[in-house]
Amino acid sequence: MSLVVQESGKANSGAPSTRGATIHPALLTFIPLLPFILIFGFFFIYPIAALVYVSFLSNENTFTISNYVTAFSKPYNQGFWNSVKLGLLSALMGAIPGAIAAYFLEIKGSVKIRRVIAALNGVLANTGGVPLAFMFTAALGIQGFITVALKYVGIDLYANQFSLATFSGVLIVYLYFQLPLMIIVFSPAITSLRKEWREAASNLGASRSKYWRHVGLPILFPSFLASFLLLFASGFSAYATVNALTVGNFPLTPLQIGGLLDGNVSATQLHLGKALGVVMIVISALAVVPYLLIQRRVARWTS
Amino acid sequence: MxxxxxxxxxxxxxxxxxxxxxxxxxxxxxxxxxxxxxxxxxxxxxxxxxxxxxxxxxxxxxxxxxxxxxxxxxxxxxxxxxxxxxxxxxxxxxxxxxxxxxxxxxxxxxxxxxxxxxxxxxxxxxxxxxxxxxxxxxxxxxxxxxxxxxxxxxxxxxxxxxxxxxxxxxxxxxxxxxxxxxxxxxxxxxxxxxxxxxxxxxxxxxxxxxxxxxxxxxxxxxxxxxxxxxFIANFVGLMNQVSGTKTGKSVSVFGANLKVKNEVVTDGRVLVYIRPEFVELECTESDADAKVISRLFLGSVSQVICQLNDGTIVHSLLSSRMSAEFAPGIRVKIRVNEDEVLVSNG
Structure with missing residues (x-):
């Protein structure tokens, strides 16, 4: 706490002293933020700092980079590649149809349909983990009811080596929550597009495609990118669903970290899991860079 | 054009x-x-x-x-x-x-x-x-x-x-x-x-x-x-609506007989439409039509608002110099300085 101290000349002027502890205005604005800063510090900054620190320790607690050397070697580098690929593909496959669906829902959909879809999306986007894996196994597993029903009409899903425990299988399962999530997070951007802009563009001689090229898409792009990154993060770091589907056998970084922490795999380096975690944090942070660059450009016309 | x-x-x-x-x-x-x-x-x-x-x-x-x-x-x-x-x-x-x-x-x-x-x-x-x-x-x-x-x-x-x-x-x-x-x-x-x-x-x-x-x-x-x-008369500009009696092509209002512009209403009691600038006031104690209730100064002109004996409000637009004598409470006689008016069934 700081004290506002009177200037020495004034203090000696003979006027009644008003000296006392006064809270500095800057501190007054800081105090309400204190709970947030404490939580942020304890549950975000401190664990990351600790993770980074430990990731550079050897089994004997001396400094080493061997954890990172191993992290970028087989099979862990394959895990990173699969996780990034899964994050990007599931984000892309959720983001594009999700954005189009959000547009048609917000612009063309009736209030009733919008309400029903919003409620449905809320449920779907938050369904994950073991229940989601079970739902898909019950529906599309080898003995799943859709698989069996399709067999009755002559379609064998498993004839071409389809499996929920493969990359494409996991991708399909991820779409279940990525698509609704995109509709939820992208709809506000669609509603912020003013009808006047479309009409003004048309009046000024722009066809529909030119309106989208010059006005609609540039306005929506930052929101699209932000939504895409959210979907990427959600796909990149998802653990429980894929763990349940593949019994932890699929080479994805979150599963590899899980395995190392559980001690289910034989690893000679105690802190390898921490190094994998740090690399995941770095990849997530790097993914935000394009968004920050776009956001800097957009800030000129939004703030 | x-x-x-x-x-x-x-x-x-x-x-x-x-x-x-x-x-x-x-x-x-x-x-x-x-x-x-x-x-x-x-x-x-x-x-x-x-x-x-x-x-x-x-x-x-x-x-x-x-x-x-x-x-x-x-x-x-x-x-x-x-x-x-x-x-x-x-x-x-x-x-x-x-x-x-x-x-x-x-x-x-x-x-x-x-x-x-x-x-x-x-x-x-x-x-x-x-x-x-x-x-x-x-x-x-x-x-x-x-x-x-x-x-x-x-x-x-x-x-x-x-x-x-x-x-x-x-x-x-x-x-x-x-x-x-x-x-x-x-x-x-x-x-x-x-x-x-x-x-x-x-x-x-x-x-x-x-x-x-x-x-x-x-x-x-x-x-x-x-x-x-x-509709136009009422929508465009300020318009007074006062009660009058129509007979044929003329209507009697404030003691004057004015020509009726429109022919669509039946004879008898009608509403007569008069612009405020055609309403003239004269101070009087006897035979007054209305009492001044307020005067709004608008610069070169003023709006004098009067209340007829039946409660109807009538606006008169006068030069500010002329309107000075019409203070609230003054009783006035109203004259319509217009030859032709619109009327409707009241």
Whole structure:
């Protein structure tokens, strides 16, 4: 706490002293933020700092980079590649149809349909983990009811080596929550597009495609990118669903970290899991860079 | 003025079961500024949007000289439009906004930038050309929208209540600016507003609309002094409604017999419509018609508000010098200084 101290000349002027502890205005604005800063510090900054620190320790607690050397070697580098690929593909496959669906829902959909879809999306986007894996196994597993029903009409899903425990299988399962999530997070951007802009563009001689090229898409792009990154993060770091589907056998970084922490795999380096975690944090942070660059450009016309 | 530049004939438009426009016809001469005036929901904006091509009519035709625009999409009509507000593209600078129409017409970059600066100069905003819309005030944004609508030299300028979101002072300045630009560029203009002062002050002709129909279209003078019906009389300017007795083609009110303009009402008790400037007052103690209840000083003129013995309120517009003697509480005799009046069944 700081004290506002009177200037020495004034203090000696003979006027009644008003000296006392006064809270500095800057501190007054800081105090309400204190709970947030404490939580942020304890549950975000401190664990990351600790993770980074430990990731550079050897089994004997001396400094080493061997954890990172191993992290970028087989099979862990394959895990990173699969996780990034899964994050990007599931984000892309959720983001594009999700954005189009959000547009048609917000612009063309009736209030009733919008309400029903919003409620449905809320449920779907938050369904994950073991229940989601079970739902898909019950529906599309080898003995799943859709698989069996399709067999009755002559379609064998498993004839071409389809499996929920493969990359494409996991991708399909991820779409279940990525698509609704995109509709939820992208709809506000669609509603912020003013009808006047479309009409003004048309009046000024722009066809529909030119309106989208010059006005609609540039306005929506930052929101699209932000939504895409959210979907990427959600796909990149998802653990429980894929763990349940593949019994932890699929080479994805979150599963590899899980395995190392559980001690289910034989690893000679105690802190390898921490190094994998740090690399995941770095990849997530790097993914935000394009968004920050776009956001800097957009800030000129939004703030 | 030959009124055959823009010809709108028999336009009708329904939204669900609501009739927005009912057999609406209008002709506008080249270089003329015509205003559509009317209360909310009268169909004036629908008419403008049909002319712009932003809505599709159920029936009727729109011609620009000999060119049939009825089925032409908005982006091929070559009409500039200024909306109520918020129509500037937020991702483009002021200059890029103004040059947008030229860009769509594939005018080369240097020519369109030059034209954008010319137009911005005309509206006094050239110094703001590199800014983004959110950095401008509401009035400045509407000026930019006006420059944008004029930049590609449209065949018609359409103004959809462009001043309604602005404060009074800005509104008045921009109103004058619109008229100045319209006259100097000679752009045929169709203006929509619900503000009669706005309509009367800048228009060559004003069309008053009601329930999807054009009730009367005339010069502001004629509209005010010779309203065709009671709706126009009541809607345009301040109008007194007092009780009178009609016999044949004359009506007796305040002891005078005046000619009746319209012939549609039956004899007997009627409502007589008299403008405040035709109501003269005379102080009297005996034989008074009314009592002064207040006097509003409006500068060179004042409005004296009187209450008749039956409770009806009557407004009189007098020069401020003459009105000084009519203090609240004074009893007055009323004279009507008009030969012909509109009446309706009371």
């Amino acid at each position: 030959s009124q055959n530049y823009l010809k709108v004939k028999g336009l009708s438009k329904k939204f669900g079961n609501v009739v927005a426009l009912n057999n609406f016809s209008l002709e506008v001469a080249r270089g003329e500024l015509v205003t559509l005036l009317g209360p909310s929901g009268c169909g004036k904006t629908t008419a403008l949007r049909l002319v712009a091509g932003l809505e599709r009519q159920d029936s009727g035709t729109i011609f620009l000289e000999s060119r049939d625009l009825t089925l032409i999409p908005a982006h091929h009509r070559n009409m500039g439009m200024v909306f109520q507000a918020y129509s500037l593209f937020p991702n483009l600078t002021v200059a890029e906004n103004v040059a947008f129409g030229l860009q769509m017409r594939k005018v080369d970059r240097s020519a369109r930038i030059k034209k954008a600066h010319e137009l911005l100069d005309l509206v006094g905003l050239d110094s703001q050309s590199a800014r983004f819309p959110h950095q401008l005030s509401g009035g400045q944004q509407q000026r930019v929208a006006l420059a944008r609508a004029l930049a590609f030299e449209p065949e018609i300028l359409l103004l959809d209540e462009p001043l309604s979101a602005l404060d009074a002072q800005v509104r008045s300045n921009l109103r004058e600016e619109i008229r100045r630009l319209q006259l100097s560029l000679g752009t045929t203009t169709l203006f929509v507003t619900h503000d009669q002062e706005e309509a009367m002050s800048i228009s060559d002709r004003v069309g008053v609309m009601n329930e999807g129909r054009l009730e009367q279209i005339d010069t502001p003078d004629d509209l005010y002094n010779h309203p065709k019906n009671v």
